[in-house]
Amino acid sequence: MRKRKKPTKTSLWLALTGGILLTSMLAAQTVGGAANKAGERVYQRSCASCHGPKGEGTKAYRRALVGHATVKELSEYIGRSMPPGPKRLPPAEASAVAAYIYDAFYSPIAQERNRPPRVALSRLTVRQFRQSVTDLVGSFRPEPRLDERRGLAAEYFRARRLSQNERVIERLDPEIRFDWGTAAPAKDGFDPYQFSARWRGSLVAPDTGEYEIVIRSNHSVRMWLNNRRTPLIDRWVQSGNETEHRASIYLLAGQAYPLLVEFSKSTQGVDDTDKQQGRKVPPAFMTLAWRRPRLAEEPIPQRCLTPSETPEVYVVSTPFPPDDRSQG
Missing domain, CATH: 2.60.120.1560 (Jelly Rolls)
Structure with a gap:
């Protein structure tokens, strides 16, 4: 029977360190997720009526909540000026709602994530569709090698x-x-x-x-x-x-x-x-x-x-209606 090697101090230290790091990362993710939930609750309670459920703005405040400030800058601004009136959010709630706003719709990354797809760019014309299907099917076939000669x-x-x-x-x-x-x-x-x-x-x-x-x-x-x-x-x-x-x-x-x-x-x-x-x-x-x-x-x-004999090319032969060029 093969004997198992006794773990060394180095291997035990590496395992312990890795476990601590993994636990810390999971804890950070959990805290971050909880903070976002807490920030979302604060936002819906104290901010959504003026800025909209997703920061898109309302009739009272038409400007959307988007920009380039950091979470810290948002937190400081909210802490000293929000909501309007004599009463301000406590520092903990200001920090939580700032983090939520930043991640949900304020930051450039959030803006790109929330941007709806542009129909005019995602739609293919009939010619583009035919070419795309041909290229896709052709990628599974041998690549044609053409002779330099002609005839x-x-x-x-x-x-x-x-x-x-x-x-x-x-x-x-x-x-x-x-x-x-x-x-x-x-x-x-x-x-x-x-x-x-x-x-x-x-x-x-x-x-x-x-x-x-x-x-x-x-x-x-x-x-x-x-x-x-x-x-x-x-x-x-x-x-x-x-x-x-x-x-x-x-x-x-x-x-x-x-x-x-x-x-x-x-x-x-x-x-x-x-x-x-x-x-x-x-x-x-x-x-x-x-x-x-x-x-x-x-x-x-x-x-x-x-003179090169190439593989057959798949070409979509289905009849299509005329392209709608009202967009794009």
């Missing part, structure tokens, strides 16, 4: 399917704006009748608001933006002669949103190269554009594209 990582395939064993070119495209005509992305390794391309990276929004994303192409296209499961634009199976596809999305300024765009040149997604041989090669073009909030439409510029 999108591009892959070009020699078939209509985007298969790795059919890939011919890997490069960085500054933007998606191509008019191949009847040619292919390169002279060698491609069939002008059918080829495909994929662009990966992220889109950095320069403004907060509703964006209209526009794809112009006469072949199969689809695009995912900030949602890896559901395409924002999906025209992989074409019908008719439509060459312009639009979709809207709300984006927050400064955020990088994961972007994936795919293109396939073929006849409605069917591999009919043998039938096409001898026929005129159909032209092909592909442009990715946007219309930023309150601005004209333009191709998405290189400065707003990065």
